[in-house]
Amino acid sequence: MIKPALSDEILLSVDKPARYLGNEVNMIKKDPSQVELRGAMCFPDVYEIGMSHLGIQILYDMFNRREDMYCERVYSPWPDLHKILKEQEIPLFTLETQSPVRDLDFLMITIQYEMCYTNILQILDLSQIPLSASERGENDPIVIGGGPCTYNPEPLAEFFDLFYIGEGETQYDTLFAIYKKCRERKCSRQEFLEEAAKVPGIYVPSLYEVTYHEDGTILSFSPKVDGIPAKIKKEIVMDLDHTSYPTKPLVPFLKITQDRVVLEIQRGCIRGCRFCQAGMIYRPTRERGLEQLKEWAREMLRSTGHEEISLSSLSSSDYSRLPELTSFLLEECRGRGINISLPSLRIDAFSLDVMSKVQDVKKSSLTFAPEAGSQRLRDVINKGLTEEAILEGAKEAFEGGWQKVKLYFMLGLPTETEEDQKEIPRLAEKIATCYYEIPKEQRNGKCQITISTSFFIPKPFTPFQWASMCPRQEYLARAKTVNDELKLQKNKKSLKYQWHEADVTVLEGVFARGDRRVAKALKLAYKKGCIFDAWTEFFDNEKWMEAFDEAGISIDFYNIRKRSMDEVLPWDFIDCGVSKEFLKREWDKAQAGIVTPNCRKSCSGCGALQFEGGVCLENQD
Amino acid sequence: MKIRIKFRKYGMMRFIGHLDMMRYFQKAMRRANIDIAYSEGFSPHQIMSFAAPLGVGITSDGEYLDIEVHSSKSSKESLRALNEVMVEGVQVTEYKRLPDAAPNAMSSVAASAYTVQFKEAIQNPFSLSALQEALHGFYDCQEEIVVTKQTKKSQRTIDLKPFIYELEGIEEENPGFFLKLSAGSGDNIKPELVLKAFFDYLNQNHWKIYWDDCSRDLQIHRLEVYARDDSGGFLPLGAAGEDIC
The missing domain is CATH 3.30.70.580 (Pseudouridine synthase I, catalytic domain, N-terminal subdomain)
Structure with missing residues (x-):
């Protein structure tokens, strides 16, 4: 048995020691002395969040299928252990063999949201790896970044040796082969990085140079060495039926966020909502085959013993074989105490029927995400959900016994007016009215409509990437408008309103569309003690504001400033498959309130056709 | 079944x-x-x-x-x-x-048996004979062993002696403790509670060995959990069942 890196005394003094011990069911065990390559996959947040992430499980499984490699895991130590590791100078360690991360060849960090950026610095710092890639020596691990935030990697450029842009399944073998060859030939770190930069999808930030105009916008972005591409094209798997999938996923001891079997049914989304980054960068939509999914579902339930299986995709209702898949799961799980969880379903007769079979309608709530209160604004954002469809769905649901509805909206969307904001509680009121129109004897007390608003953050590679954000105070004013209007509604006692904090929104905005210069504020914030910024109890806006002040970085430059359409954006060097011309067309259509049909209805020429697969080659109506 | x-x-x-x-x-x-x-x-x-x-x-x-x-x-x-x-x-x-x-x-639970030993022999301040003698003084010679038991809601003083069924020194190489204690929903006595009382007793007798220093170096190991049998003795919980052939 592996000896823990931490003493009994430390393990018994920290919250949930199981976070740091590994040994979970289906953990991969190898003899590190018998492999050529050692790496660690890292999710820079606490264990329970990181272990819930499917992408890491896919890559962990895929890397460990290689006989010459041992891939381990590491997550962010909770602040209690963070303090101990710092004070006692204990290097951060992997879960599997409890070895120092700094002794490995690769540290591969998935970057899922902006508010984990200080946690990335924490991982490097606790691992005793220099924060800046330029300060790393020949024996430090190669630090690799992946995940959605790498579609604008610039705020993190300083801290990573390389970024892998796109889906991990395609190019890692090539990258590892180059690493092995370089090691054989005793090449330097620099020589390896220059070779790696030639691999499709690989971006080595230190090999590119950015210059700026006097007004602070980007003048140029270009390679510093010959033979590496000026534009990095995202990597993507076109045949999802012949990829590896973790059929023996890890089963943690701790209760984690996603404590269930996760079956990824498709990638991408046909809808084209104009605020949604995932809907653009994962194009084209590609489905997994039904038979393959059935086989994996069976095998994963057997190998994990989980009591729940969940479908994973951006929009499950758009999976073309959904009826067959759900009836298979219902059949398979019947009588075995296994629950089925169906997130991201559009509410209609079919989904209500399925849901009534898998959940207790009295306890569960229905979720609608209209995102905007008025039809006008829903057209602007291309959210193809009409008021009619929402009310129809709600009516059917209420008749089916549901009483709780959750509604998700965004505030601060482009072109949003006070009227649009007021339409949010009015829509909730209409839903409540639907409920109270049901004869009293047929309903079960009061209904509960919960409105949730978050503030819109423009993301790279969306039609709204040029949009200006609001000042912090303006966000709160808009939330107040919603709240005031809600109080005027007849059924206000059945309506509940929750809104997000505006401080975090402002920072997310900066890092979503920031350039290399914002790294300075990030480093200062970490030095001041900012970690776990995604956790309300640890987020410290004052420290962040100090950090930006000291770094001399204007938040308004990134968030409020009006960008011109021909400005060089920090992420323009990435080719995500969707063309800038398409995004511009969509931006213009948004201003005019014109909707764009989904990919199955007709092709809008976004550029994803170049990948020659998925929905692009399906027969269209 | x-x-x-x-x-x-x-x-x-x-x-x-x-x-x-x-x-x-x-x-x-x-x-x-x-x-x-x-x-x-x-x-x-x-x-x-x-x-x-x-x-x-x-x-x-x-x-x-x-x-x-x-x-x-x-x-x-x-x-x-x-x-x-x-x-x-x-x-x-x-x-x-x-x-x-x-x-x-x-x-069914009525008692649990434990060993408690120093994780590293080098941390051990006892010789087996000295330990056995001290335990004799603590357990056999005292009429009652009164401690304060802290619960979530309150604290109360109890006499531990009737709940300690066995208490012995074990092992020559790395001397430690064997304890058989009352367990279950009624009077669930943890080995730490007994050992803390023992270390307090040692201090009163000028041993200068402190529970707070030693407790983290000790490994507690449960050997068995018992139910009462019909005659009032103890039987391992497993004895109630039979192998399926």
Whole structure:
């Protein structure tokens, strides 16, 4: 048995020691002395969040299928252990063999949201790896970044040796082969990085140079060495039926966020909502085959013993074989105490029927995400959900016994007016009215409509990437408008309103569309003690504001400033498959309130056709 | 059909808490294809109950849980199926059928036996003979052993002596303690409580060995959990069941 890196005394003094011990069911065990390559996959947040992430499980499984490699895991130590590791100078360690991360060849960090950026610095710092890639020596691990935030990697450029842009399944073998060859030939770190930069999808930030105009916008972005591409094209798997999938996923001891079997049914989304980054960068939509999914579902339930299986995709209702898949799961799980969880379903007769079979309608709530209160604004954002469809769905649901509805909206969307904001509680009121129109004897007390608003953050590679954000105070004013209007509604006692904090929104905005210069504020914030910024109890806006002040970085430059359409954006060097011309067309259509049909209805020429697969080659109506 | 399962918990698994162990076994039952029974309703749960929670950091050779099954393979096959899906640090050692009328594991618990030893012999301040003599003075010669027991709500003073069934010094190389203590829903006495009282006694007798210094160097290990038998003696919980052939 592996000896823990931490003493009994430390393990018994920290919250949930199981976070740091590994040994979970289906953990991969190898003899590190018998492999050529050692790496660690890292999710820079606490264990329970990181272990819930499917992408890491896919890559962990895929890397460990290689006989010459041992891939381990590491997550962010909770602040209690963070303090101990710092004070006692204990290097951060992997879960599997409890070895120092700094002794490995690769540290591969998935970057899922902006508010984990200080946690990335924490991982490097606790691992005793220099924060800046330029300060790393020949024996430090190669630090690799992946995940959605790498579609604008610039705020993190300083801290990573390389970024892998796109889906991990395609190019890692090539990258590892180059690493092995370089090691054989005793090449330097620099020589390896220059070779790696030639691999499709690989971006080595230190090999590119950015210059700026006097007004602070980007003048140029270009390679510093010959033979590496000026534009990095995202990597993507076109045949999802012949990829590896973790059929023996890890089963943690701790209760984690996603404590269930996760079956990824498709990638991408046909809808084209104009605020949604995932809907653009994962194009084209590609489905997994039904038979393959059935086989994996069976095998994963057997190998994990989980009591729940969940479908994973951006929009499950758009999976073309959904009826067959759900009836298979219902059949398979019947009588075995296994629950089925169906997130991201559009509410209609079919989904209500399925849901009534898998959940207790009295306890569960229905979720609608209209995102905007008025039809006008829903057209602007291309959210193809009409008021009619929402009310129809709600009516059917209420008749089916549901009483709780959750509604998700965004505030601060482009072109949003006070009227649009007021339409949010009015829509909730209409839903409540639907409920109270049901004869009293047929309903079960009061209904509960919960409105949730978050503030819109423009993301790279969306039609709204040029949009200006609001000042912090303006966000709160808009939330107040919603709240005031809600109080005027007849059924206000059945309506509940929750809104997000505006401080975090402002920072997310900066890092979503920031350039290399914002790294300075990030480093200062970490030095001041900012970690776990995604956790309300640890987020410290004052420290962040100090950090930006000291770094001399204007938040308004990134968030409020009006960008011109021909400005060089920090992420323009990435080719995500969707063309800038398409995004511009969509931006213009948004201003005019014109909707764009989904990919199955007709092709809008976004550029994803170049990948020659998925929905692009399906027969269209 | 009621089944009583006995297992060992050792190594780094000692840091996995009781609730997490319950979840672990629920999933293990499915992986091992045990034909376990579920409760009725929309969110059915397995019919499973544990005998006596084990504190975090403590290892054990004598953990028990009861399950209800519709059908069962032989004890030997079931043990093999369960051990095939265990992680390192958990080993199932018994799988026995209980009489239908048998009380459940939790309500049967009457006593637990432990050893408590220094993790490293080098930390050990005792010789076996000195320890045995001190324990004799503490346990045999005192009429009562009064301590303050802190619960979540209040603190109360109790006399530990009637709840200590056995207390001995063990092992020449690395002297430590053997304790057999009252356990269960009534008077559940933890070994730490007894040992702290013993160390306090040592200090009153000028030993200058302090519980707060030593406690973290000690490894507590549960050997067995007992039920009362008809004659008032103790029987391991597993003795209530029989192997399925």
